[in-house]
Amino acid sequence: MKAFVQTAIGKFEERDLERPEPGPGELVLRMRAALTCGTDVKLLARGHARIALPVTMGHELCGEVAAAGPGAGGFRPGERVVPGISGPCGRCADCSTGRPNLCERGHADRTWGAFAEYVRVPAGVVAANLHRVPGALEDEVAAFMDPLASVLHGWSRLGSAPSTLLVYGAGALGLLWAAVAARHGAAVVVAGRRPERARLAERFGARFADVERNGPAPETDAAVDCTGDPAVWRLLSESVRPGGTVVLFGGCAPGATAAFDAARLHYGELALVGSFHYGPAEARAALDLLASGAIDPRPLLAERGALADLPRFLAAQARGEGVRYAVRSGA
Ligand SMILES: [Zn+2]
Numbered sequence: 001m002k003a004f005v006q007t008a009i010g011k012f013e014e015r016d017l018e019r020p021e022p023g024p025g026e027l028v029l030r031m032r033a034a035l036t037c038g039t040d041v042k043l044l045a046r047g048h049a050r051i052a053l054p055v056t057m058g059h060e061l062c063g064e065v066a067a068a069g070p071g072a073g074g075f076r077p078g079e080r081v082v083p084g085i086s087g088p089c090g091r092c093a094d095c096s097t098g099r100p101n102l103c104e105r106g107h108a109d110r111t112w113g114a115f116a117e118y119v120r121v122p123a124g125v126v127a128a129n130l131h132r133v134p135g136a137l138e139d140e141v142a143a144f145m146d147p148l149a150s151v152l153h154g155w156s157r158l159g160s161a162p163s164t165l166l167v168y169g170a171g172a173l174g175l176l177w178a179a180v181a182a183r184h185g186a187a188v189v190v191a192g193r194r195p196e197r198a199r200l201a202e203r204f205g206a207r208f209a210d211v212e213r214n215g216p217a218p219e220t221d222a223a224v225d226c227t228g229d230p231a232v233w234r235l236l237s238e239s240v241r242p243g244g245t246v247v248l249f250g251g252c253a254p255g256a257t258a259a260f261d262a263a264r265l266h267y268g269e270l271a272l273v274g275s276f277h278y279g280p281a282e283a284r285a286a287l288d289l290l291a292s293g294a295i296d297p298r299p300l301l302a303e304r305g306a307l308a309d310l311p312r313f314l315a316a317q318a319r320g321e322g323v324r325y326a327v328r329s330g331a
């Protein structure tokens with residue numbers, strides 16, 4: 001099968017790999033659609049402590065069941081599904097205290113390698129975090145389950161709904177944050193560097209602030225970082241009102257440290273809240289929002305193409321041209 005494999009920092013190539021065979025409890029999916037993501041570009045540029053190379057790239061996909069391992073019951077061949085990345089065990093301390101997104105066992109074997117004709121889904125994901133795609137939902141829209149579920153998790157980390165929210169970063173995640181917050185009645189400002197994203201921000205219910213030209217946005221109840229830049233984390237801690245919350249949503253480079261104005265954190269009673277990944281219930285909720293059309297991510301898709309278009313799409317994504325690109329098997 002054709003697969004795109006990262007071989008070193010900054011390097012990837014198309015390879016002909018053995019089609020994966022499902023082990024006990026596992027499924028193999030035929031990839032129907034997979035999305036490029038800023039994370040793919042980041043991993044390509046700097047690698048990841050938990051991901052050994054070479055690795056087949058890509059993690060946001062919709063597929064159909066092609067083969068089932070022993071004990072992987074409940075899914076029929078040909079059924080369209082969207083896998084979560086992790087399969088929480090349901091028994092550990094994290095799972096039993098409502099944090100299945102953090103489950104170590106769930107992250108020990110993850111769904112990975114969406115930029116290929118076939119993808120292995122680990123047994124833990126099949127058991128706990130694999131979701132049937134409702135009827136008419138398009139493959140590439142269903143593949144937005146992963147980023148949208150992450151945003152739903154981040155939203156839950158806010159505790160209560162803010163009346164004003166500053167979203168820093170105007171990529172897919174920032175714009176999905178805008179859509180979720182707007183649905184909850186928050187006045188949202190999306191801050192970004194590319195004025196051409198203003199129209200998209202408006203479509204997702206937000207006002208756009210060009211931070212390069214206008215400086216930091218005004219004071220807000222809550223702010224969320226979608227850049228993974230510690231300088232932005234600090235900027236946001238200075239942009240929220242006393243009593244405000246900053247959600248640290250973007251993952252930083254390995255080894256990064258962050259500095260804050262300690263007095264402002266203390267006397268302003270600011271809450272800095274981490275947010276990572278999502279659990280199965282959030283994955284299901286995300287798919288429901290996509291299926292009902294309550295959140296329509298299609299304006300985020302700059303182009304759809306074949307798997308062979310991936311190098312061109314990743315280069316365009318790295319240059320920040322389009323928000324997302326979709327590759328389709330057999331397209
Ligand atoms: Zn992603």
Ligand SMILES: [Zn+2]
Binds near residue numbers: 089106
């Ligand atoms: Zn667990």
